[in-house]
Amino acid sequence: MVHPYAVAGFLVAVLPLIATPGASLALLIRHVTDSGRRQALPVVLGTVTGLYIHATLAVAGLSALVMHSSQAFTAVKLIGAAYLIGLGIWTWRSAAPDTAPSRHQRPLPKGAGSAYAQALLANVLNPKAAAIYLTLDPQFVAPRQHFGGQILTLATAHALLIALWLTAWTFLLRRASHALREPRFKRTAARTTSVVLLALGIRSAAT
Structure with a gap:
């Protein structure tokens, strides 16, 4: 059991x-x-699932292998960067031109392109998320107690905090529901998201 402090x-x-x-x-x-x-909800669930995957890999020692092998770390980093860049490009292209009516906007893809899958992959393919459980977690666990249980406890606390953070953002977006229905706002949000994803992907590949 991890101490509350x-x-x-x-x-x-x-x-x-x-x-x-x-x-x-x-x-x-x-x-x-x-x-x-x-x-x-699927974005939150996908993100949280990714955290638990990193925590499980950390307990199993697989993340440590990736972090200590430059080739494996580089491979995971480049795969994650490519995914973010590809998702950013798709997001930009999914936004209809300003002169096009909203009914011409491309719908979000289903299946592998769902909100859950996108959030899950964005988290799992981020080696920096794995680094949290390899560099930060050991500072808060007791070496003489069950290691796996402590890591999963911290992962649960991490998951709850990030779920609250994303939920708070959802309520902020809900208050702007009138603006959310405007096609121009949707296009702006899509393109802003695209720029963020592209920047994250490029930064991940360059560092």
Whole structure:
């Protein structure tokens, strides 16, 4: 069992990382503005699932292998960067031109392109998310207690915090529901999201 003070310290340490705009927030804004606030849930669930995958891999030692192998780390980083860049390009192209009526906007894809899958892949293919559980978590666990249980406890606290953060953004977007129905606002949100995803992908590939 992780001490409550350790959980609180972990949340304080990880909060700036959560508050920094990233792929999850960009996808949330994109899907909520395009299809309504119900799309927030799959984005949140996809992000949270990705966190648990990283936590599970950390417990199994697989993430440590990736982080300590330059070739494996580079491969994961480039795959994640390519995914974000590709998603950014698709998002930009999915926004109809300003002169086109809203009925000509391309719908969000189903299946592999769903909000859940996009959020999941954006998180899983981010090696920096894995680094949280390899560099930050060890500072808040007791070495003489069950390691796996402590990591999963911290992952749960992390998941709850990021879910609250994304939910808060959903309520902010809900208050702007009138603007969300405007085609011009949807196009602006889509293109802003595209720029964020492209920037994240390029930064991930370059660092």
